Amino acid sequence: MADSEVSSNATKAPESDAAEDVPKDTSPSLVPGDTPAQAGASLGEHCVTDRPTPSGLGSSGEITPLGGIDTYISKPTDYPHAPSKLLLLLTAATGLHSVNNQIQADSYAKEGFLVVMPDMFAGDPLPGSATYTEEKDPSIIEQVKMRAAETAKSFLIDLWLARNTPQKALPIVHKVLAAAKDEYADAVANGGGVYSVGYCFGGSITLLLAGEKPDTVAWGQQQPTDEEAGVSKKGPFIKAGAIAHPTSITREDFEGTKAPLAFICVENDQLFSEEIREYGEKYLKENNVESEFRTYSGVPHGFAVTGDYPDDASIQARQTEAFDQMLAWLKSH
Incomplete structure (x- = not known):
């Protein structure tokens, strides 16, 4: 498709029935930029490696403990003299110390949001994710070395994924x-609740926060086996959310969603497959949850995160477009 496609529905959310329990989508990634080794780990190259930081940009917030968790906080320049709204930003595997993620938080702060970006990975970002390197036309020897490095990286990703799950992050x-x-509290009151944006891994967490879930699931534990045991439900924990190219989302993750959500999707994205996307779109529509899905073509998974694409200006333009879409959704709710 030449342009991004948009579908949306806007209605009030009532109680919903449970979705069927389906195992996680474990299809290998065929996203542009992924190697076969990385694909098998269910995280794309642009999820786990920072793009070059755009020239002239740097972060302006600060890292400070919040609730005992290291958190990057970015405030509007006129806060607290002017009202702000609280925004929870949840990152991809590159984590808290990624300058690109920090710049992403600053971008929302410039638009009037007080942004908190927690270290979801408890000091354990994906190994080697802090910088992006790319070598063009490597020699045969270098190609062999690169393939060996990719295999090793895939192994590290597998280990990291085993350690870092939604159950641990929630x-x-x-x-x-x-x-x-x-x-x-002033920012929460001004916005009438907490907003959230999630990228890649963080997108799956934003989706879970948008739902009314059994108490155990809402706090990162397992689905209760006895539905007749009087299990209490909690949530949603956010007022509205925007999700960019999420990973590891299952059908059951949509169950109980109440908060309005916008989805930035990538065409032919095996990390958020068309089957799961279509199921989510149908589920939200049938349960009268306000939502918006837009699919971007010609971009890699992870494109919406701040980062430079010097060889393809169109990706940079779509990155700006995705940010504007997410910002407009938040401001309209």
Whole structure:
């Protein structure tokens, strides 16, 4: 398709029925930029490696403990003298110390949001994710070395994914949310709740926060086996959210969604397959949850995160377009 496609529905959300329990989509990634080794790890190259930081840009916020968790905080320049809204930013595997992620947070702060970006990975970002390197036309020897490095990297990604799951990240996010609601109660009140944006891994967490879930699931534990045991439900924990090219989302993750959500999708993205996307779009529509899905073509998974694409200006333009879409969605809710 030449241009991005948009579909949306806007209605009030009632109680919803449970979605069928389907295992996670474990299809190998065929996203442009992924190597076969990385593809098998269910994370794309642009999820786990920073693009070059755009020339002249740097971060302006600060890292400080919030709820006992290291958190990058970026505030509007006129805060607290002018009202702001609280925005939770949840990153890809590159994590808290990625300058690109910090610049992404600053971009929302410039638009009037007080942004908190927690270290969801508890000091354990993906190994080797801090910088982006690219060698053009390598020699045969270098190609062999690169393939060996890719295999090793794939192994590290597998280990990292085993350690860092939504079940581990959710309790960390809830700690930060509780502390932020106390520390920045004025921003929460001004926005009528907490907003959230999520990229890649962070997108799956934003989706979970947007739902009313059994208490155990909402806090990162397993789905209860006895539905007749009087399990209480909690959530949603956010007022509205925007999600860019999420990873590892299952059908059951949409269950109980109540908060309005916008999705930035990538064409032919095996990390957020067309089957899962179509299921989510149908589920939200049938359950009268306000939503918007836009598919971008000619871009890699991870394109919406701040980063330079010197060899393809069109990707940079779509990156700006995606940010504008997410910002407009937040501001309209």
